[in-house]
Amino acid sequence: MSEEKVAMRMVGRVAVVESDNQPVNALGHAVRKGLFDNVSAAAADAGVDAIVIACKGRTFHAGADITEFGKPPQEPGLVEVIELIEACEKPVVAAIHGTALGGGLELALGCHFRVAVPSAKVGLPEVKLGLLPGAGGTQRLPRLIGAVAALEPIVKGDPIPAPRAAELGIIDAVAEGDLVEAAVKMAEAKAAEGGPLPRISQMRTPPTDMEAFEAEAGRLLSRSRGLKAPATCAQTVRNAITMSFADGTAQERALFAELRDGPESKAQRHAFFAEREANKVPGVTKDVKPRPVNRIAVLGAGTMGGGITMSFASAGIPVTIIDLNPEALERGMGVIEKNYRNTQRRGGLTEAQVDAALANITASSDFDSVAEADMVIEAVFENMDLKKKIFKDLDAKCKPGCVLASNTSTLDVDEIAAVTSRPEDVVGMHFFSPANVMRLLEIVRGEKTAPDVLKTAMDVGKKGGKIPVVVGVCYGFVGNRMLHARGAQIEPMLLEGASPSEIDGALTKFGMAMGPLAMSDMAGLDVGYRIRQESGRKAPVNDAICEMGRFGQKTGKGWYLYEEGSRRPIPDPEIDALIARVAKEQGVTRREFSEQEIFERLMFPMINEGAKTLEEGVALRASDIDVIYLYGYGFPVGQGGPMYYADQVGADYICERLDHYADVTGTESLRPCALMRKLAAEKSTFAAAKAA
Numbered sequence: 243m244s245e246e247k248v249a250m251r252m253v254g255r256v257a258v259v260e261s262d263n264q265p266v267n268a269l270g271h272a273v274r275k276g277l278f279d280n281v282s283a284a285a286a287d288a289g290v291d292a293i294v295i296a297c298k299g300r301t302f303h304a305g306a307d308i309t310e311f312g313k314p315p316q317e318p319g320l321v322e323v324i325e326l327i328e329a330c331e332k333p334v335v336a337a338i339h340g341t342a343l344g345g346g347l348e349l350a351l352g353c354h355f356r357v358a359v360p361s362a363k364v365g366l367p368e369v370k371l372g373l374l375p376g377a378g379g380t381q382r383l384p385r386l387i388g389a390v391a392a393l394e395p396i397v398k399g400d401p402i403p404a405p406r407a408a409e410l411g412i413i414d415a416v417a418e419g420d421l422v423e424a425a426v427k428m429a430e431a432k433a434a435e436g437g438p439l440p441r442i443s444q445m446r447t448p449p450t451d452m453e454a455f456e457a458e459a460g461r462l463l464s465r466s467r468g469l470k471a472p473a474t475c476a477q478t479v480r481n482a483i484t485m486s487f488a489d490g491t492a493q494e495r496a497l498f499a500e501l502r503d504g505p506e507s508k509a510q511r512h513a514f515f516a517e518r519e520a521n522k523v524p525g526v527t528k529d530v531k532p533r534p535v536n537r538i539a540v541l542g543a544g545t546m547g548g549g550i551t552m553s554f555a556s557a558g559i560p561v562t563i564i565d566l567n568p569e570a571l572e573r574g575m576g577v578i579e580k581n582y583r584n585t586q587r588r589g590g591l592t593e594a595q596v597d598a599a600l601a602n603i604t605a606s607s608d609f610d611s612v613a614e615a616d617m618v619i620e621a622v623f624e625n626m627d628l629k630k631k632i633f634k635d636l637d638a639k640c641k642p643g644c645v646l647a648s649n650t651s652t653l654d655v656d657e658i659a660a661v662t663s664r665p666e667d668v669v670g671m672h673f674f675s676p677a678n679v680m681r682l683l684e685i686v687r688g689e690k691t692a693p694d695v696l697k698t699a700m701d702v703g704k705k706g707g708k709i710p711v712v713v714g715v716c717y718g719f720v721g722n723r724m725l726h727a728r729g730a731q732i733e734p735m736l737l738e739g740a741s742p743s744e745i746d747g748a749l750t751k752f753g754m755a756m757g758p759l760a761m762s763d764m765a766g767l768d769v770g771y772r773i774r775q776e777s778g779r780k781a782p783v784n785d786a787i788c789e790m791g792r793f794g795q796k797t798g799k800g801w802y803l804y805e806e807g808s809r810r811p812i813p814d815p816e817i818d819a820l821i822a823r824v825a826k827e828q829g830v831t832r833r834e835f836s837e838q839e840i841f842e843r844l845m846f847p848m849i850n851e852g853a854k855t856l857e858e859g860v861a862l863r864a865s866d867i868d869v870i871y872l873y874g875y876g877f878p879v880g881q882g883g884p885m886y887y888a889d890q891v892g893a894d895y896i897c898e899r900l901d902h903y904a905d906v907t908g909t910e911s912l913r914p915c916a917l918m919r920k921l922a923a924e925k926s927t928f929a930a931a932k933a934a
């Protein structure tokens with residue numbers, strides 16, 4: 243089956259048409275053609291009573307081949323293949339294992355019957371790529387399960403486990419035992435039964451309670467953050483209620499093309515591949531085996547330690563959370579229990595899942611407990627001397643081969659590793675707060691970190707539901723270092739006349755969930771204040787606010803005011819007056835600010851700093867930086883990440899603006915770095931630079 247991606251074999255009088263296009267049987271041209279030819283042949287073969295559509299490898303068709311988007315279409319298209327299957331006079335059964343996603347589920351909905359293994363998942367995740375199901379899914383699913391029930395799978399795009407899909411009526415049976423055998427049995431039975439075959443396109447959408455429909459659509463769209471695809475998906479489902487199948491699919495195809503060719507989907511498709519690209523780390527090849535990790539020890543029962551513990555306990559990995567201060571340990575366990583029960587109340591986890599996760603956690607105030615662990619994650623206070631002392635003790639107590647990880651968010655991992663006799667076992671694992679929610683994991687590769695230690699940290703991170711991105715050692719690594727470059731512009735702009743709401747507004751308008759000042763109010767201003775005090779750095783306005791005891795949401799006042807029980811930031815004239823006073827003391831002339839200037843002075847220095855991390859090899863590739871910002875800093879997915887965004891804006895424009903701001907502010911550090919200037923001069927992009 244070198245070129246042939248699809249083959250047919252007979253099981254009795256049933257033709258089993260099997261695809262083999264690894265790794266995910268994407269419905270690229272060769273697969274579509276193979277399906278079309280083999281199903282046509284089976285349909286015309288008198289020796290065939292029925293057909294089974296199945297796939298080799300780890301999954302059923304995981305959708306259209308995303309890499310084909312934007313390229314000239316090749317016949318047959320997926321719609322034609324599905325129409326051929328649905329029109330077939332012989333029963334066609336889809337045999338589903340792994341994931342039937344996007345075009346893969348649409349193909350299965352074109353079949354007359356569907357059977358799946360219990361572990362299978364089905365779904366229409368196109369909306370996560372800024373698209374909509376473009377091969378009939380928006381019209382067939384509502385006709386099969388009802389318009390209200392079809393909304394969430396299409397507007398949110400999450401996969402549905404087979405047992406639930408059977409309850410909903412998306413699949414006809416869950417096969418215990420061999421899948422293809424079960425599918426062949428079903429096909430034989432249906433052929434023997436005879437009679438009209440269920441063709442979903444000929445069904446009418448069941449009567450719909452429009453009030454319930456619009457309420458459900460409203461609920462789902464309330465979290466779509468202004469992205470186009472979710473609302474368009476909801477509209478296509480609404481069309482399935484009012485339009486014929488032909489008109490509904492014509493609308494579907496037109497809206498699909500519009501989204502496919504739009505900037506949001508291009509950005510989201512970039513994000514999809516960027517996330518997968520981040521897995522490819524030089525020196526960590528496929529034959530590097532991860533070390534076994536059957537127990538993790540987390541040092542420190544504070545906010546980060548608690549969140550990290552939950553991530554792994556929820557994933558079924560036994561965790562020992564250690565805090566030498568018994569009160570802190572008890573408090574930390576209390577927060578963990580409370581967080582789990584809150585998630586359970588919101589329906590995010592079942593009681594059984596919460597109990598299982600809690601059962602995976604052992605609390606200890608005995609440091610020697612680290613001796614049982616295969617991996618230790620240190621999550622104590624951000625202080626170098628303290629971390630060095632701990633790593634010295636870990637070196638003495640931990641078993642050979644134990645991975646020694648630090649959750650430091652800024653400090654030099656090599657300096658920490660150097661106090662141990664096993665620097666090759668030391669790695670940074672930088673989680674983001676709240677660590678049980680945020681998916682990003684910056685894995686900091688030290689000079690001596692062994693490839694299998696990196697591999698182990700990446701694998702364990704993925705098991706904990708994280709998206710690992712490997713970065714090098716420098717102050718603040720990639721994410722925080724770029725954030726500092728952005729942050730360094732905030733105080734000067736406030737002193738020069740911009741208001742806190744204008745600063746935050748410039749980024750929320752761009753699509754960020756929250757602006758930098760509201761974000762720091764949520765995280766607590768005292769954290770940054772203590773770090774500045776320790777490092778001797780000054781932030782005149784921020785320091786003044788902290789010295790008034792205003793630490794953000796936790797004190798009801800920070801950059802903004804917060805009413806009791808509310809997280810909504812309210813502008814505070816007292817802060818405007820404070821800023822004006824500090825500006826006067828600093829002799830700064832105040833002026834009006836345009837939104838464009840604020841946005842550019844926040845975004846462009848950040849991009850420039852990202853480029854520096856590429857120059858220095860701290861970041862492996864520009865798309866890694868995008869993954870870091872998409873999953874760690876709430877960068878709007880419809881913008882693809884800061885470096886992808888830079889490529890849309892153009893390095894030449896960014897350089898011209900950075901030079902301009904350096905001139906008007908006298909801040910030389912704003913000047914574009916060599917890589918920015920090179921891309922500008924060559925009219926090139928970060929994407930092209932990577933490909934080169």
Ligand code: T1G
Pocket residue numbers: 265266268301304305306307308309320341343344345346348367368371373374375376377379515518519
């Ligand atoms: N097209 C092309 N390549 C794909 C692909 C796809 N649909 N899915 C995965 N890959 C590549 C991926 O880049 C990686 O490559 C390798 O396969 C393994 O993937 C008409 C328009 C199926 C759950 O959105 O969610 O159908 O990095 O690392 O973690 O309506 O892949 O090794 O070179 O992610 O086991 C809709 C996308 C398409 C599903 C497996 N389908 N895929 O996860 O492996 S649009 C999707 C996934 C569509 C129709 C529309 C996941 C997975 P490389 P992986 P995994």
